[in-house]
Amino acid sequence: MEFDYIVVGAGSAGCALAARLSEDPDVQVCLLEAGGRDSSPLIHMPFGAVVMLPGKYQNWGFQTVPQAGLNGRRGYQPRGKTLGGSSSINAMAYVRGHQDDYNDWQHLGWGWDTVLPYFRKSEHNERGEDAYHGVGGPLNVADLRSPNPVSHAYIEAAKSLGYRHNSDFNGADQEGVGLYQVTQKNGRRCSTAQAFLRPAEQRANLTILTQARALKLTLDGTTCTGVDILQGKTRKTLKARREVIVSAGALQSPQLLMLSGIGPAGELHKHGIPLLHELPGVGQNLQDHPDYITAYTSRFKGLMGFSPVGIFNNARGLMQYLRNGTGCLTTNFAEGGAFLKTDPSLARPDIQFHFVISIVDDHARKIHMQHGFSCHVCVLRPKSKGSVTLASADPLADPLIDPAFLQHDDDMTALMKGVQVMKNVMESQPLAPYRDREIFGESSLNNSELEQLVRNRTDTVYHPIGTCRMGNDELAVVGPDCRVRGLEGLRVVDASVLPNLIGGNTNAPTIMVAERVADLIRQQAG
Numbered sequence: 001m002e003f004d005y006i007v008v009g010a011g012s013a014g015c016a017l018a019a020r021l022s023e024d025p026d027v028q029v030c031l032l033e034a035g036g037r038d039s040s041p042l043i044h045m046p047f048g049a050v051v052m053l054p055g056k057y058q059n060w061g062f063q064t065v066p067q068a069g070l071n072g073r074r075g076y077q078p079r080g081k082t083l084g085g086s087s088s089i090n091a092m093a094y095v096r097g098h099q100d101d102y103n104d105w106q107h108l109g110w111g112w113d114t115v116l117p118y119f120r121k122s123e124h125n126e127r128g129e130d131a132y133h134g135v136g137g138p139l140n141v142a143d144l145r146s147p148n149p150v151s152h153a154y155i156e157a158a159k160s161l162g163y164r165h166n167s168d169f170n171g172a173d174q175e176g177v178g179l180y181q182v183t184q185k186n187g188r189r190c191s192t193a194q195a196f197l198r199p200a201e202q203r204a205n206l207t208i209l210t211q212a213r214a215l216k217l218t219l220d221g222t223t224c225t226g227v228d229i230l231q232g233k234t235r236k237t238l239k240a241r242r243e244v245i246v247s248a249g250a251l252q253s254p255q256l257l258m259l260s261g262i263g264p265a266g267e268l269h270k271h272g273i274p275l276l277h278e279l280p281g282v283g284q285n286l287q288d289h290p291d292y293i294t295a296y297t298s299r300f301k302g303l304m305g306f307s308p309v310g311i312f313n314n315a316r317g318l319m320q321y322l323r324n325g326t327g328c329l330t331t332n333f334a335e336g337g338a339f340l341k342t343d344p345s346l347a348r349p350d351i352q353f354h355f356v357i358s359i360v361d362d363h364a365r366k367i368h369m370q371h372g373f374s375c376h377v378c379v380l381r382p383k384s385k386g387s388v389t390l391a392s393a394d395p396l397a398d399p400l401i402d403p404a405f406l407q408h409d410d411d412m413t414a415l416m417k418g419v420q421v422m423k424n425v426m427e428s429q430p431l432a433p434y435r436d437r438e439i440f441g442e443s444s445l446n447n448s449e450l451e452q453l454v455r456n457r458t459d460t461v462y463h464p465i466g467t468c469r470m471g472n473d474e475l476a477v478v479g480p481d482c483r484v485r486g487l488e489g490l491r492v493v494d495a496s497v498l499p500n501l502i503g504g505n506t507n508a509p510t511i512m513v514a515e516r517v518a519d520l521i522r523q524q525a526g
């Protein structure tokens, strides 16, 4: 029950950290995960993502508070609840963001030249090594093994409007349209549990506790000494000789800090939690990509869909998958990508597409008994900032999540422009053979009607960050080395420390942060 390091949360960051720290045989590392082991085949077969997305299976399935910018609707916030965390349920797109997103953090010591070696260190890119990509790292990055023909038509559609093809969104230039590379190996999902933990879990100095939920951090003065946990029905206290590292994700890391008496005084007072260390920024600065999805029915039965032909295709796909790890069940659904500028004078792309080979409606919670395709468009650097606060002092309660979607007028303006760009691509000639009926009817609406439709249907594309923000100012929660400001023996390392949203998906950036902080911890420990 005593370890050198205790890592709370076995997600994208936690698995990478625990594996890297336990490379040193002289330290004892404990990794805690509230969910169970990642043994479900639905995690490993990429197609399974669509089954885990809408419900509570391997998924916390949080809801947001009502969102004024979304006409009062509650948003949905899926988060992985198993070894691998959200990397075990995500869409596997391997994206780092724009180089200048990191140069914006140069003053914190996280500029592009500093972070690139850590992206490369974590990566094994099947295309081989170059200035941007690494080989030999644990995280396998691959091209899709069996992309759908309609994803190629989507690329042609964007090209027909003058957008350039980009075969590597993580290379010299992010802009353009192409297929995503994916975190998969041999057609199977490569979560951080698979990439980092599997090779490490036999180590005698690494203890992995599943179904083990951290309830509270224990403090002695200004030093964090351990964690109170609930494993099954048993409450235990684990002691940390050196450090506790909180990696419970952007929605739950701030919750755990606040439950432990670390956070904004008013918020803790409201719930009768004794204030042990005041940090007004805990839970503030929540940022997430607001995302609108359009969809079309199609008569092309090679797209994913609910029909007798679809069931037959998937049954055949299962045989192929089991035989050689190829075929339609290796799809990550969001096969096609794009990073585009709504205004050519912009220095960086401001919108991103995820082109999906099925009809997506309300996070797959609404089923259409048809074949079809969809396209997401999201605003890459939203100005709206929300928060995570406590619903109660009960450590088993869900947090209150308020992403403040589309609260800032500029986000709505950018999203409306993005919807227009996306519709132009979707309605262009190369997709005509596959396009049948527009499901949500955007084309028949005037501008104000379209605006209402966008507010009625926009939600997350699953990238919450920023709630334990890194920085040197009063509202920062952690310093540039991810130590919690003003305390000893405590860090936060996960998507919550990112100061602002990068222009892309957040799995690879979170792993990069874990890689770098693992190095810092080892250096600082001598």
Ligand SMILES: Cc1cc2nc3c(=O)[nH]c(=O)nc-3n(C[C@H](O)[C@H](O)[C@H](O)COP(=O)(O)OP(=O)(O)OC[C@H]3O[C@@H](n4cnc5c(N)ncnc54)[C@H](O)[C@@H]3O)c2cc1C
Pocket: 008, 009, 010, 011, 012, 013, 014, 032, 033, 034, 035, 053, 078, 079, 080, 081, 082, 083, 084, 085, 086, 087, 089, 090, 091, 092, 093, 094, 095, 212, 213, 214, 215, 247, 248, 249, 250, 252, 256, 461, 462, 463, 464, 494, 495, 496, 505, 506, 507, 508, 510
């Ligand atoms: C549906 C979905 C699709 C996505 N698609 C992509 C994509 O295609 N590409 C991409 O780059 N990014 C994608 N993302 C985002 C990306 O996966 C996340 O940004 C990233 O995984 C966050 O990592 P993290 O370590 O911060 O948190 P997580 O990976 O969520 O890990 C947090 C872990 O902590 C555990 N935990 C929480 N509270 C406690 C507690 N009190 N005690 C113990 N354990 C606890 C959780 O169960 C979880 O395992 C997607 C996310 C989702 C949900």
